[in-house]
Amino acid sequence: MSFPPRLRVRTFSPLRRLVGAATASALALTCVVAAQTAAAPPVAAADDATLAASGYDVICENMHTLGSLTRADVDRARSIMGGKVDMGQYGTMTLAANPSWAPQSGLDTAGDRYMHSLHWALPLLKTGLALGDAEGQAMQRRFVDIVLDWVRDNPVKKRTYWQNHPQYLGFRIGTFVCMNRLATSSTHRAWAATQLRVELKKALAYGTSGNNTTMNLKLAAFAGARQAGTEAQRTTLRNQTVLVARRLAHADGSDLEGAPGYGLYLGTIMHRAYNVLSRYGATASAAKISSMLNARGSFYAHASRPDRYLETIGDTHLQRIPSGVFSATSEAEWVRSSGASGRKPSAVYKRFTGGYAFGRSGWVAGTDTSSTFYSVRTADRYALPSHRHADTTAMTWYADGVDWVADPGPYAYNGSSLRSAVVRRNAHSALVAPGTPNRAVYGSVKAASSGGGVDRTCVYDPGYLGSSGFELARCVYYLRSIDAVVVEDLVRSTKQSGTIQQQWVLPSGVSARTSGRTVALSSPDIVGVTRGARLLTSGVPRVSGASTATGTLGQSYGKSTRGSVVRVPVSVRTGKTARVVTVLTSSGTPGVARTTLSGRKALRVTVNGRAQTVWTSVNEFSRLAAKVSFSRSKAKVRVGKKVKFSARVTSLGLPAKRAKVVLQERRKGKWRKVRTLRTKANGRVSTKVKMTRKGKKHYRVVVRAKSGSKGWRSVVSPTRTVKVKPKVKKR
Known part of the structure; x- marks a missing residue:
C-alpha cells in the first residue's frame, strides 16, 4: 500500500489545511458517502501534542474520516453553535440548548438514528481546539455539554436497539475516544474514559457475524480499549477486527454485502483499520488487513463503468473509487485516475464470487465515450441481506458514454414506498415473474467464460419456484468483434400458465421508440453528444413511463429520477418452456437468426452486415439445470x-x-x-x-x-x- 509522507507540522491557520492530512468532510457520516472522500492520514509518528492542539489526531481521524481544518469545518461548527446540524444526505437536525434526542421531521430514518452516534458534534471539538480563542473555547464547552447531556438523558439500561446498533455504537465509541485523546480538561478526558469502559461491554457482546457496521464497531472499540480498556479487551477486539474484515471479503476481492458500494465502504474501513492498528503497534494485524485490502482493487476496477462510476447494483449510489485507499500501482488506482496512474487492467471479462459478472470492450484512458460495459447479477453466493436487492438475472448496459440500461440504486433508507420498491425484482432490468421471489434462494451460475471473442454468462434462477412455480434462466453473450450484447432468456412453468416480463429500465434522458421488434434508443453522452442504440427482440417490445414500482431510479441518495421501461412479455403454459432472444448494440442496426455451428444450435448475430455466430445454451441449460x-x-x-x-x-x-x-x-x-x-x-x-x-x-x-x-x-x-x-x- 502507498501512503502519504510523514506529516510536517507547521504554524496553524484556521483556514489552512495541514499538509498530508485527510480532506474528508467532518460529516461524511457513513458508508458510501464517507468512502468517496476518505484519504489516508499519516501513520508515521508525529508530535501528537502539537497536532492535538491544532485539532488533528491520527487515531481520531482514521475512525471518523474527519479531516484537517477547512473553512467548511469552521462554518459547520458555527452552524452547530447556532442550533443547526447538517447531517448531509440524511437531513438537517435542529439542536436545542437542551436536546430531547427524539426523532425530528427534518431527518429521515437514518438521520434519527445517527443522532445517537454523537460524532456529528466533533467539528466543535476539532474547530474549537484549532481556533484556540474565545469562540473556540465556547465550541469546546458546547461539545462537552452535548455529550454529557446525551449520556444523562439516555442511561445505559434504557438505551434502545438502534442506539446500540453496531453502526451508531461504533461512531459513539469513536467520539469518546476522540474526547479522551483531545479534550483539554483532564476531568473531561477521565469522564470519556469512563464512558468507554461502559460502551466496551456492549461492543464486546456483539460477535463477528455482522456486516460493515460491525467492522466499524470493532475498530472503534479496539481504539477505545487501547485508551481505557483491559489488555484482554484489546486482544479480543484486535482479533475481531481482523476476523470481521476477513469474513466480509471474498478471496477475489468481491463483497458479501450484495452491493459494490458497501464493499467499497468496507475497503475504506479496512484502510482506516490498517492505520489505527499500525499506530497502536499491532503490526501483524495491520499486515493482514493490508493484504486483504490489496485484493479488493481489481474488483472495484471491474465494477466501474467507463465513466469511472461504480455500477449501482444493490444499495450502491453513484460514486467513484476514492483516492488514498488502494495502492498507487493497483488496477483500482488506474480506474480512479482515468489511466493517469496505477496498473491498467488486462482482463476484459471477470466473474466474481460475490455474485457479479462484468464485461467490457476494452480499457480506455481519459474521458471514455467509446467503450461498452455490461454487468450481470448472478447472486449465486450467500449475501448479507442488508444491502442486496432481489436482483438475480438483473443486467446493466453502458456504451459510448451513455448509461442505456440501468439498475435502480438504493434511493434512501427512509421506509418510503420508493425505497420499498427499488429493492424488489420489479424495479430491475431482469426477468420478472408473477409472485414474489425468495431472496434466500440463490441463483446458480451455469457458464462463465470468455474466449474466441465471446463472453458467456449463464445463470439459473429458481427464486420463483416456491411462490408461483416459474423457473428462469438468462444467458448473456457479449460478441466483442461486432460489439453486441445478446441476451437469451428461458422461462419454464411448473405450476401454472403465466406471463413473465423481460424488463429493461432506461434512465432519464434516454428516449425509446418502437418499430416492430426493434426499439430505437437515443441519449446525450457524458460530453453532450447525442448517441443512438438499438434493442432488437424476438418478442413484442412495449415502452411505458416510470411508476413507483418500475422506472424510477434513486442512484443518488434521497434523489429520484424518472426514466422509462421496455417490457417484452413472455407467455408460457404449464409444463412448457418459452424463450426470447434480445440483441443490444450501439454500433448500428442489429439482426439475429437461429442457425447451426458445427452441428450445434447457434445464433447468427449481425450489426450493419458484420456477423458473428455464438453457440446457444438452450440444450446445455436443459441438461445443466x-x-x-x-x-x-x-x-x-x-x-x-x-x-x-x-x-x-x-x-x-x-x-x-x-x-x-x-x-x-x-x-x-x-x-x-x-x-x-x-x-x-x-x-x-x-x-x-x-x-x-x-x-x-x-x-x-x-x-x-x-x-x-x-x-x-x-x-x-x-x-x-x-x-x-x-x-x-x-x-
Missing part, C-alpha cells in the same frame, strides 16, 4: 409392507413430461430397474413398492430424456436406504 429430488416414506419396514417413493423432476428447457424416470434398486453389485414411472406435467411422480425380502435395500431414481430430446445427460438422484425387517411371527 435439470435436477431431481427423491425421498421414501419409511426408513424401516417389515417384509410384506409397502414403501412409497416420491420424486420431483425439474428441468429448464426440457418439459418434465418428456423426461423418462426410472426407479432402480441395487442388487448383486448392480443397479437394476424396478419400474419406469410416469411424470405429471409439474414433474412430480410417486409409486409404492412392496418389500419382499429382509435386509438393507438401496434405491435411486435415474432421469433420462425421452426420444427426440437431445443434449440432456442422465441425472441421478441421491441413494435412499430402506431397512427391511422380517415379518412378525404369529403366535
Whole structure:
C-alpha cells in the first residue's frame, strides 16, 4: 500500500489545511458517502501534542474520516453553535440548548438514528481546539455539554436497539475516544474514559457475524480499549477486527454485502483499520488487513463503468473509487485516475464470487465515450441481506458514454414506498415473474467464460419456484468483434400458465421508440453528444413511463429520477418452456437468426452486415439445470409392507413430461430397474413398492430424456436406504 509522507507540522491557520492530512468532510457520516472522500492520514509518528492542539489526531481521524481544518469545518461548527446540524444526505437536525434526542421531521430514518452516534458534534471539538480563542473555547464547552447531556438523558439500561446498533455504537465509541485523546480538561478526558469502559461491554457482546457496521464497531472499540480498556479487551477486539474484515471479503476481492458500494465502504474501513492498528503497534494485524485490502482493487476496477462510476447494483449510489485507499500501482488506482496512474487492467471479462459478472470492450484512458460495459447479477453466493436487492438475472448496459440500461440504486433508507420498491425484482432490468421471489434462494451460475471473442454468462434462477412455480434462466453473450450484447432468456412453468416480463429500465434522458421488434434508443453522452442504440427482440417490445414500482431510479441518495421501461412479455403454459432472444448494440442496426455451428444450435448475430455466430445454451441449460429430488416414506419396514417413493423432476428447457424416470434398486453389485414411472406435467411422480425380502435395500431414481430430446445427460438422484425387517411371527 502507498501512503502519504510523514506529516510536517507547521504554524496553524484556521483556514489552512495541514499538509498530508485527510480532506474528508467532518460529516461524511457513513458508508458510501464517507468512502468517496476518505484519504489516508499519516501513520508515521508525529508530535501528537502539537497536532492535538491544532485539532488533528491520527487515531481520531482514521475512525471518523474527519479531516484537517477547512473553512467548511469552521462554518459547520458555527452552524452547530447556532442550533443547526447538517447531517448531509440524511437531513438537517435542529439542536436545542437542551436536546430531547427524539426523532425530528427534518431527518429521515437514518438521520434519527445517527443522532445517537454523537460524532456529528466533533467539528466543535476539532474547530474549537484549532481556533484556540474565545469562540473556540465556547465550541469546546458546547461539545462537552452535548455529550454529557446525551449520556444523562439516555442511561445505559434504557438505551434502545438502534442506539446500540453496531453502526451508531461504533461512531459513539469513536467520539469518546476522540474526547479522551483531545479534550483539554483532564476531568473531561477521565469522564470519556469512563464512558468507554461502559460502551466496551456492549461492543464486546456483539460477535463477528455482522456486516460493515460491525467492522466499524470493532475498530472503534479496539481504539477505545487501547485508551481505557483491559489488555484482554484489546486482544479480543484486535482479533475481531481482523476476523470481521476477513469474513466480509471474498478471496477475489468481491463483497458479501450484495452491493459494490458497501464493499467499497468496507475497503475504506479496512484502510482506516490498517492505520489505527499500525499506530497502536499491532503490526501483524495491520499486515493482514493490508493484504486483504490489496485484493479488493481489481474488483472495484471491474465494477466501474467507463465513466469511472461504480455500477449501482444493490444499495450502491453513484460514486467513484476514492483516492488514498488502494495502492498507487493497483488496477483500482488506474480506474480512479482515468489511466493517469496505477496498473491498467488486462482482463476484459471477470466473474466474481460475490455474485457479479462484468464485461467490457476494452480499457480506455481519459474521458471514455467509446467503450461498452455490461454487468450481470448472478447472486449465486450467500449475501448479507442488508444491502442486496432481489436482483438475480438483473443486467446493466453502458456504451459510448451513455448509461442505456440501468439498475435502480438504493434511493434512501427512509421506509418510503420508493425505497420499498427499488429493492424488489420489479424495479430491475431482469426477468420478472408473477409472485414474489425468495431472496434466500440463490441463483446458480451455469457458464462463465470468455474466449474466441465471446463472453458467456449463464445463470439459473429458481427464486420463483416456491411462490408461483416459474423457473428462469438468462444467458448473456457479449460478441466483442461486432460489439453486441445478446441476451437469451428461458422461462419454464411448473405450476401454472403465466406471463413473465423481460424488463429493461432506461434512465432519464434516454428516449425509446418502437418499430416492430426493434426499439430505437437515443441519449446525450457524458460530453453532450447525442448517441443512438438499438434493442432488437424476438418478442413484442412495449415502452411505458416510470411508476413507483418500475422506472424510477434513486442512484443518488434521497434523489429520484424518472426514466422509462421496455417490457417484452413472455407467455408460457404449464409444463412448457418459452424463450426470447434480445440483441443490444450501439454500433448500428442489429439482426439475429437461429442457425447451426458445427452441428450445434447457434445464433447468427449481425450489426450493419458484420456477423458473428455464438453457440446457444438452450440444450446445455436443459441438461445443466435439470435436477431431481427423491425421498421414501419409511426408513424401516417389515417384509410384506409397502414403501412409497416420491420424486420431483425439474428441468429448464426440457418439459418434465418428456423426461423418462426410472426407479432402480441395487442388487448383486448392480443397479437394476424396478419400474419406469410416469411424470405429471409439474414433474412430480410417486409409486409404492412392496418389500419382499429382509435386509438393507438401496434405491435411486435415474432421469433420462425421452426420444427426440437431445443434449440432456442422465441425472441421478441421491441413494435412499430402506431397512427391511422380517415379518412378525404369529403366535
